[in-house]
Amino acid sequence: MKKNGRLGGRLLIGLCFLFLYLPIFLLIIFSFNAGNSSAVWQGFSLKWYGDLLENRLIMEAVATTLLVSLLATAISTVAGTFAAIGLYSLGRRRREVLLTVNNIPMMNADIVTGVSMCLFFVAFFGLWGGFAEWFNAQQSFLELPTRLTMGMGTLLLAHIAFDIPYVILNVGPRLRQMDKNLVDAAMDLGCTWMQAFWKVILPEIKPGIVSGALIAFTMSVDDFVISYFTAGSSTQTLAMAIYGMTKKRVTPVVNAVSTILFLVVLAVLVINNVREARLERQRELIAAGQPVRQSPIVEKVSQTLSSPKGKYIRWGGAFAATAVFLVTVISLTAFTSSQPVVNVCSWGEYIDTDLIDQFEEETGIRVNYQTTDSNETLYSLLKSGGADYDVVVPSDYMISQLLEEDMLEELDYDNIPNFDLIDDRFKYLPYDPENKYTVPYTWGTVGIIYNSTMVDEEIDSWSCLYDDKYAGKVLLIGNSRDAFGIALKYLGYSMNTTDENEIREAYELVADANRRGVFQGKVMDEVFQTMEGGNAAIATYYAGDYLTMLENNEDLAFAWPKEGTNWFVDAMCVLKDAPHKEEAEAWINFIASTDANLANMDFIWYASPNKEALEMYPEWYEEQYDEPLDEEIYNIIAAPQEVLDRCEMYVCLPPETRALYNELWVQLGI
Amino acid sequence: MKNKLSWLSIPFTIWMAIFVVVPILIMAVYSVTSADGLVTGENFVGMGDYAVVFVRSFWLAILATLVCLLIGYPVAYMMAKEGQGFQRVAMALIMLPMWMNFLLRTYSWMSILENNGLLNQLFRSIGLISLYNSVTGSNIEYFQLLRTPGAVVLGMVYNYLPFMILPIYSVILKLDNSLLEAAQDLGANSVNVFRKVILPLSLPGVLSGVTMVFVPSVSTFAISRLLGGGTQMMLGDLIENQFLGGAYNPHLGAAISMVMMVIVVVCMVVMNHFGEGEEQAVML
Numbered sequence: 041m042k043k044n045g046r047l048g049g050r051l052l053i054g055l056c057f058l059f060l061y062l063p064i065f066l067l068i069i070f071s072f073n074a075g076n077s078s079a080v081w082q083g084f085s086l087k088w089y090g091d092l093l094e095n096r097l098i099m100e101a102v103a104t105t106l107l108v109s110l111l112a113t114a115i116s117t118v119a120g121t122f123a124a125i126g127l128y129s130l131g132r133r134r135r136e137v138l139l140t141v142n143n144i145p146m147m148n149a150d151i152v153t154g155v156s157m158c159l160f161f162v163a164f165f166g167l168w169g170g171f172a173e174w175f176n177a178q179q180s181f182l183e184l185p186t187r188l189t190m191g192m193g194t195l196l197l198a199h200i201a202f203d204i205p206y207v208i209l210n211v212g213p214r215l216r217q218m219d220k221n222l223v224d225a226a227m228d229l230g231c232t233w234m235q236a237f238w239k240v241i242l243p244e245i246k247p248g249i250v251s252g253a254l255i256a257f258t259m260s261v262d263d264f265v266i267s268y269f270t271a272g273s274s275t276q277t278l279a280m281a282i283y284g285m286t287k288k289r290v291t292p293v294v295n296a297v298s299t300i301l302f303l304v305v306l307a308v309l310v311i312n313n314v315r316e317a318r319l320e321r322q323r324e325l326i327a328a329g330q331p332v333r334q335s336p337i338v339e340k341v342s343q344t345l346s347s348p349k350g351k352y353i354r355w356g357g358a359f360a361a362t363a364v365f366l367v368t369v370i371s372l373t374a375f376t377s378s379q380p381v382v383n384v385c386s387w388g389e390y391i392d393t394d395l396i397d398q399f400e401e402e403t404g405i406r407v408n409y410q411t412t413d414s415n416e417t418l419y420s421l422l423k424s425g426g427a428d429y430d431v432v433v434p435s436d437y438m439i440s441q442l443l444e445e446d447m448l449e450e451l452d453y454d455n456i457p458n459f460d461l462i463d464d465r466f467k468y469l470p471y472d473p474e475n476k477y478t479v480p481y482t483w484g485t486v487g488i489i490y491n492s493t494m495v496d497e498e499i500d501s502w503s504c505l506y507d508d509k510y511a512g513k514v515l516l517i518g519n520s521r522d523a524f525g526i527a528l529k530y531l532g533y534s535m536n537t538t539d540e541n542e543i544r545e546a547y548e549l550v551a552d553a554n555r556r557g558v559f560q561g562k563v564m565d566e567v568f569q570t571m572e573g574g575n576a577a578i579a580t581y582y583a584g585d586y587l588t589m590l591e592n593n594e595d596l597a598f599a600w601p602k603e604g605t606n607w608f609v610d611a612m613c614v615l616k617d618a619p620h621k622e623e624a625e626a627w628i629n630f631i632a633s634t635d636a637n638l639a640n641m642d643f644i645w646y647a648s649p650n651k652e653a654l655e656m657y658p659e660w661y662e663e664q665y666d667e668p669l670d671e672e673i674y675n676i677i678a679a680p681q682e683v684l685d686r687c688e689m690y691v692c693l694p695p696e697t698r699a700l701y702n703e704l705w706v707q708l709g710i
Numbered sequence: 711m712k713n714k715l716s717w718l719s720i721p722f723t724i725w726m727a728i729f730v731v732v733p734i735l736i737m738a739v740y741s742v743t744s745a746d747g748l749v750t751g752e753n754f755v756g757m758g759d760y761a762v763v764f765v766r767s768f769w770l771a772i773l774a775t776l777v778c779l780l781i782g783y784p785v786a787y788m789m790a791k792e793g794q795g796f797q798r799v800a801m802a803l804i805m806l807p808m809w810m811n812f813l814l815r816t817y818s819w820m821s822i823l824e825n826n827g828l829l830n831q832l833f834r835s836i837g838l839i840s841l842y843n844s845v846t847g848s849n850i851e852y853f854q855l856l857r858t859p860g861a862v863v864l865g866m867v868y869n870y871l872p873f874m875i876l877p878i879y880s881v882i883l884k885l886d887n888s889l890l891e892a893a894q895d896l897g898a899n900s901v902n903v904f905r906k907v908i909l910p911l912s913l914p915g916v917l918s919g920v921t922m923v924f925v926p927s928v929s930t931f932a933i934s935r936l937l938g939g940g941t942q943m944m945l946g947d948l949i950e951n952q953f954l955g956g957a958y959n960p961h962l963g964a965a966i967s968m969v970m971m972v973i974v975v976v977c978m979v980v981m982n983h984f985g986e987g988e989e990q991a992v993m994l
Contacts, residue, residue: 046791048788049784049787049788049791049792050788050792052784052785052788053785053788053789053800056781056785056804056871057803057804059868059871060803060804060807060868060871060872061807062818062822063807063815063818063819063822063868064807064810064815064818066818066821066822066828067810067814067815067817067818078817078818078821079821079824119721119722119725122718122721122722123718123719123721123722123725125715125718126715126716126717126718126719126720126722127719127722129715129716129718129719130716130719136979136982138719138722138723138726139982140975140978140979141726141730141731142726142730143921143925143974143975143978144730144734144971145730146921146922146925146926147925147926147928147929147970147971147974147975147978148734148929148967148971149929149931149945149946149949149950149967149970150929150931150946151931151946151949151950151953151954151963152737152949152953152963152964152967153733155737155953155960156733156734156736156737157729157733159733159736160729160732160733160736163736197729201725201729201730204722204725206873206922209877209918209921209922210876210877210880210918212914212918213877213880213881213914213915213917213918214880214881214884216914217881217884217911217914223715233715236715244884247879247880247883247884248877248880250801250880251801251876251877251879251880254801254802254805254876255805255872255873255876255922257805257809258805258808258809258872261808261809261811262808262811262812278811279811279812279813282811282813282814283813286813290813290814290817294811294814295814298810298811298814301809301810302806302809302810305806305809306806309799309802309803309806313795313798313799316795316798317795320794320795414954416954416955416956416958417954419958420953420954420958420960423958512854516940518935518940519956520955520956521956554941559939559941560857560939561856561857561938561939561940561941562935562939562940562941563939563940566817566820566936569817569820569821569824570820570824573821573824573826573827574826575824575825575826575827575856576825695957698956698957698958699957699959701956701957702951702952702955702956702957702959703957705951705955706760706943706948706951708941709763709940709941709942709943709947709948710759710760710762710763710943
């Protein structure tokens with residue numbers, strides 16, 4: 041009976057582990073995929089591990105993540121434990137109030153916590169600036185910095201702030217189980233509070249502390265939203281980098297780095313467990329009265345440590361560790377500040393990272409390269425004052441919005457001679473009619489991607505998106521502008537219309553198809569794995585990304601609908617009052633060069649605005665890969681002019697129209 | 711019943727005042743102002759339109775919490791009964807998957823649940839789908855698993871299950887075995903021992919676990935978008951949409967999150983009240 045129960049228990053735990061580890065195994069398997077898909081297996085390869093070693097952005101992000109998460113966990117575990125002890129020593133009413141406040145960071149949507157922290161830091165920096173100026177004017181011994189910026193420090197504070205509640209919630213129940221009189225008794229008997237803590241409380245609550253620390257670490261490692269708004273422009277964690285990739289796709293390099301981290305942690309666990317098991321056996325031996333065999337060195341060390349002198353050694357060790365740590369952190373910051381720097385914010389997987397190294401070597405300017413996932417996230421970051429980037433790479437309509445709000449700086453084109461290489465078709469575009477602010481980065485088109493095994497007609501119109509024939513097999517593009525823009529185009533209206541009736545008509549078209557169950561769901565970058573795996577028939581996405589999908593599923597086809605579609609330009613701009621304007625212009629000039637454009641075009645598969653690069657690409661491709669570039673593929677990347685003539689570029693909509701879009705989009709989701 | 715360590719709560723209170731209360735006040739100010747900086751109540755007026763989203767979010771979060779509790783409690787209980795070495799490993803292994811990036815894990819789940827995903831392939835190969843077709847007379851090629859409310863609940867359970875297991879486990883570990891023996895000696899059968907002794911005594915852990923699962927579930931956003939296919943909007947998405955959507959209306963976003971917060975706080979206070987009362991009743 042008892043044996044049976046135990047077996048059942050193990051079975052249950054086993055099932056639970058299967059549930060927890062199934063996706064992890066899949067994720068590890070795909071880190072060895074020869075292709076770049078996370079859905080289609082193309083054979084075994086260590087390619088992504090090789091790429092990882094060369095990917096400075098990800099390696100730096102890993103280092104930052106570990107540093108911030110470990111520090112935040114350590115600090116919040118200690119602070120949270122003491123706070124919990126304090127809280128549980130209070131009367132019940134006050135404790136309940138404080139515990140409720142404690143839960144707030146947990147119950148707040150991440151984005152709200154992030155933005156409010158950001159606003160808070162910005163407000164504090166403002167106050168500090170005023171104080172420092174006043175202070176510096178009063179005396180001359182000490183020069184306080186007047187301009188504080190967000191970075192590692194604010195990131196750490198934010199992480200500690202959202203970690204502490206979890207620690208308290210884990211330590212709390214153990215404290216509640218504990219007899220409170222024990223502490224009082226110990227202290228009445230002459231223990232200091234520290235002694236009472238070490239000897240009475242700690243042994244009782246240890247499991248709670250451990251689980252609190254584990255959960256705090258998890259929260260820290262996983263967070264990206266709050267980090268976005270508190271990390272400033274030069275710090276990026278791994279989770280932020282990965283989320284930034286979702287504008288395009290998450291590369292398997294991330295699977296590779298996760299696999300390595302996973303294995304390292306697993307190894308540490310195993311070693312630790314073997315060690316603990318050995319210690320336990322020794323304890324049992326001691327209990328059984330048998331002599332314990334210990335290596336002489338271990339004995340010596342443990343003797344010294346537990347002797348009275350050992351106290352100094354212990355303190356010395358702790359002090360040295362702290363000192364080493366502080367010096368590392370400080371030198372890290374000092375290193376970045378002594379060199380000329382440019383802070384760039386772009387999209388994930390949107391640059392051949394070799395270019396960054398090349399630029400740094402050529403100019404000696406350090407590039408802090410951050411990524412976000414959408415124009416709107418970028419806008420929100422800039423609006424909250426959370427980041428002082430120099431260069432950003434927004435899309436056309438966002439550029440006009442930033443210009444309208446006077447957030448961009450005029451460029452000095454004398455410093456950007458490579459601007460002359462840009463094709464005239466991509467100069468003086470509606471978002472920047474006098475071309476005083478921008479240098480184009482890439483351009484491309486949106487089209488229909490469909491699986492030819494599931495569609496047996498020639499696709500040449502948006503109508504298929506709303507067709508009952510494909511019920512449950514159509515993927516709607518996951519943002520309001522594109523989803524309604526396409527519907528408008530299908531109805532024969534302009535994608536930029538501000539006429540409420542036209543927009544509502546477009547909404548009705550989409551909503552009606554939605555009610556009839558035509559859409560399988562709204563997707564952004566998930567479109568890659570869903571289409572590659574043959575799970576949906578029709579989707580709309582960018583032409584360049586179609587080619588990535590084609591590599592993993594040959595059945596996929598691409599079409600520009602006859603009604604016309606959207607074409608976009610992403611362009612580099614410098615933000616108003618950017619602290620490193622000259623460096624920013626050097627960067628823009630470098631990226632606008634033909635070589636950089638060729639490298640980027642090859643990496644992203646979006647078209648280059650550089651005339652030379654665009655024309656040279658097929659030739660360059662043949663040289664690089666020893667095989668000719670399929671003309672059809674080239675045409676999909678760089679849409680021919682007659683297709684562009686049918687296309688429309690988004691312009692910035694007036695606020696009322698944007699609000700209407702948003703309202704309708706939310707309605708669609710309800 | 712104050713005791714000598716209550717001063718330890720002072721630094722924490724100050725910390726909270728700075729890093730929790732002040733940012734919340736900033737958000738509260740946002741929620742009652744408009745973009746022009748004028749005081750307005752209009753952000754709250756239209757809230758009724760989102761009632762569906764509120765109900766759905768709370769419903770799915772409650773469901774996920776219940777599932778977590780139903781799986782998590784027995785697992786925690788069984789774990790606590792195992793040997794020390796086993797426990798140490800199990801505890802770490804439960805947390806380890808959560809250290810892999812959230813998005814990667816979710817993408818993995820997507821490829822498991824897709825129409826041609828692992829699960830549907832498994833169902834097909836063991837003949838479950840043809841069995842279903844012959845029983846119901848339908849003609850399906852796959853079960854629609856992904857992009858359903860069920861997938862959202864699964865995602866939440868997956869992400870927050872460890873948060874349920876750990877606190878319950880650490881409380882059960884501490885249970886006094888002599889109490890259980892006493893109950894048995896006094897004639898209680900194993901069901902009664904569990905119901906009258908173990909369950910009430912492990913309640914603090916359960917409450918912590920429920921808080922840590924329920925509270926973040928309500929405001930989760932990426933899970934519902936990825937696994938729910940974006941057609942099942944939840945509060946987290948709605949709020950995110952105000953800050954990171956095309957319309958950029960942080961004032962409305964702040965207002966929605968204020969309302970959400972108030973509801974969650976009420977839920978928590980009620981639950982904790984009920985929980986503490988229960989515990990004291992048992993102690994008496």
